[in-house]
Amino acid sequence: MSENRYCYKYPHPSVTADCVIFGFDGVSIKVLLIQRGIEPFKGMWAFPGGFMQIDETVEECARRELEEETGLKNASVEQFYTFSDVNRDPRERVITVAHYALVRLSEVKGGDDAASAQWFAESEIPSLAFDHDRILRMARNCLKERICFEPIGFELLPEVFTMSELQNLYEAILEVKFDRRNFYNKMLKLGILTEAEPRAEQASRRTPTKYRFNAAKYAELKQKGFRLEF
Amino acid sequence: MSENRYCYKYPHPSVTADCVIFGFDGVSIKVLLIQRGIEPFKGMWAFPGGFMQIDETVEECARRELEEETGLKNASVEQFYTFSDVNRDPRERVITVAHYALVRLSEVKGGDDAASAQWFAESEIPSLAFDHDRILRMARNCLKERICFEPIGFELLPEVFTMSELQNLYEAILEVKFDRRNFYNKMLKLGILTEAEPRAEQASRRTPTKYRFNAAKYAELKQKGFRLEF
DNA sequence: ACAAAAGTGTTAGGCCTACACCCATGA
DNA sequence: TCATGGGTGTAGGCCTAACACTTTTGT
Numbered sequence: 001m002s003e004n005r006y007c008y009k010y011p012h013p014s015v016t017a018d019c020v021i022f023g024f025d026g027v028s029i030k031v032l033l034i035q036r037g038i039e040p041f042k043g044m045w046a047f048p049g050g051f052m053q054i055d056e057t058v059e060e061c062a063r064r065e066l067e068e069e070t071g072l073k074n075a076s077v078e079q080f081y082t083f084s085d086v087n088r089d090p091r092e093r094v095i096t097v098a099h100y101a102l103v104r105l106s107e108v109k110g111g112d113d114a115a116s117a118q119w120f121a122e123s124e125i126p127s128l129a130f131d132h133d134r135i136l137r138m139a140r141n142c143l144k145e146r147i148c149f150e151p152i153g154f155e156l157l158p159e160v161f162t163m164s165e166l167q168n169l170y171e172a173i174l175e176v177k178f179d180r181r182n183f184y185n186k187m188l189k190l191g192i193l194t195e196a197e198p199r200a201e202q203a204s205r206r207t208p209t210k211y212r213f214n215a216a217k218y219a220e221l222k223q224k225g226f227r228l229e230f
Numbered sequence: 231m232s233e234n235r236y237c238y239k240y241p242h243p244s245v246t247a248d249c250v251i252f253g254f255d256g257v258s259i260k261v262l263l264i265q266r267g268i269e270p271f272k273g274m275w276a277f278p279g280g281f282m283q284i285d286e287t288v289e290e291c292a293r294r295e296l297e298e299e300t301g302l303k304n305a306s307v308e309q310f311y312t313f314s315d316v317n318r319d320p321r322e323r324v325i326t327v328a329h330y331a332l333v334r335l336s337e338v339k340g341g342d343d344a345a346s347a348q349w350f351a352e353s354e355i356p357s358l359a360f361d362h363d364r365i366l367r368m369a370r371n372c373l374k375e376r377i378c379f380e381p382i383g384f385e386l387l388p389e390v391f392t393m394s395e396l397q398n399l400y401e402a403i404l405e406v407k408f409d410r411r412n413f414y415n416k417m418l419k420l421g422i423l424t425e426a427e428p429r430a431e432q433a434s435r436r437t438p439t440k441y442r443f444n445a446a447k448y449a450e451l452k453q454k455g456f457r458l459e460f
Numbered sequence: 461a462c463a464a465a466a467g468t469g470t471t472a473g474g475c476c477t478a479c480a481c482c483c484a485t486g487a
Numbered sequence: 488t489c490a491t492g493g494g495t496g497t498a499g500g501c502c503t504a505a506c507a508c509t510t511t512t513g514t
Contacts, residue, residue: 003239004239005239006242007234007237007238008236008238008244009233009234009236010236011236011284012236012244012245013282013284014238015242015243015245015314015325051240052243052314052325054240054243054316054323055316057314057315057316058312058314079311082288082309082312082327084282084289085287086285086287095282095288097312097314149375180493181478181496182476182477186476206483206485206491208492208493209494229475394466409505409506411467411468412504412505414467414468415503436465436466437512438466439466439467459502462513462514463512463513464511464513465510465511465513466511467508467509467511468509469506469507470505470506471504471506472503472504472505473502473504473505475500475502476500477498477499477500477501478499479496479497480495480496482493482494482495483492484493485490485492485493486489486490486491487489487491
């Protein structure tokens with residue numbers, strides 16, 4: 001018999017943090033999944049996640065899991081909902097605090113567990129373990145809403161990017177199409193973009209202008225209270 | 231020694247649901263607090279809340295607590311964040327899933343615990359137990375953001391209300407002032423309000439027009455995808 | 461009589477949308 | 488040479504913001 005040394009007067013649930021990891025390859029949104037090596041749901045795909053230690057917060061737990069899976073230390077990780085259906089885990093009562101992380105594909109080396117970790121385009125995501133299908137749907141919705149308030153998109157792009165990449169990202173997240181000129185104008189008028197390296201002399205007309213996100217100007221605007229609108 | 235019959239291999243946190251209960255008296259936002267009768271933080275004010283039972287979800291727990299405090303059964307309750315700082319409860323490791331509820335003051339009879347429950351205007355809220363100050367700040371922010379997407383305000387008003395009351399509510403939640411005429415026009419153009427009882431014949435010019443929320447029209451608009459803007 | 465609340469309309473400016481052509485390059 | 492992607496400007500409509508006076512009633 002295993003030693004069950006932690007005893008309580010009332011039953012306690014386990015608490016896990018799961019992490020929906022979003023990336024962007026320049027065209028479409030990707031999600032990092034890992035294939036479960038153990039029961040339950042052995043062989044099925046799921047989000048990285050694990051049990052919260054007694055001396056860490058759920059956010060710390062999510063970051064720890066993220067680092068183990070992707071090697072990333074400073075990604076943007078945010079909790080968005082806590083799932084607590086009574087039977088969501090067949091083993092025991094587990095509630096999970098779901099997070100999403102925005103990472104740059106280019107910076108992901110693949111973690112310890114890389115063998116079983118894989119990026120999926122949204123359209124190719126298989127049916128997932130536990131209630132992770134539902135978690136994914138909510139994460140996706142949160143992303144949509146959040147991008148209307150904060151320029152989270154820049155976390156998904158390389159530091160230097162083209163306007164088309166940015167537009168593709170917004171279109172992918174919001175599932176709409178924008179007129180190219182209008183998108184350019186709106187973005188430039190917002191004033192949170194800076195042109196990166198003044199385009200090389202020999203730059204052909206075909207070479208797109210590169211931008212980077214201007215966090216300072218964004219902070220300034222935010223202070224004055226404003227909203228991104230799309 | 232108390233009987234500690236629930237034993238686990240690893241330490242488990244306790245899980246609670248707390249409920250920030252918002253009301254509106256026609257002028258300002260109110261919050262329902264209860265005075266703690268036991269340690270820790272005995273005598274201090276806090277949100278209603280309690281331990282999640284092993285056979286209920288956190289939302290069910292929040293609704294149960296809400297009903298115990300206010301007698302309300304069908305209020306709008308929504309979770310918004312999970313607080314898991316390691317030392318947020320001095321007794322043991324407790325993580326709490328914080329919810330907010332929107333209730334009509336007129337419908338609150340006062341619950342079992344009414345003796346120690348009290349409505350506070352925002353400006354009069356004392357310093358709170360645990361990390362409830364922080365929870366309140368986040369709840370307040372959520373309210374601000376949510377009202378830009380959904381007409382949650384109507385949950386706080388009586389079924390039939392005047393345009394001024396509605397404007398006061400929006401101004402209280404968003405902490406801004408609107409021009410009265412512009413607010414009227416915008417609201418009426420949105421089309422989610424219906425005039426309640428055609429104003430009595432003898433209605434004086436001083437008697438304000440009464441409206442009610444038109445949920446059907448709202449659902450219709452929402453389907454087509456639109457946003458409330460303020 | 462005076463203060464407080466409700467009803468009502470116009471104008472100017474800004475923002476959003478829709479839309480088309482040219483150039484350079486790589487295949 | 489053709490297809491692709493990037494760069495660029497304008498006109499019309501809609502929404503927003505700013506703004507004042509009248510009426511009624513309660514005090």
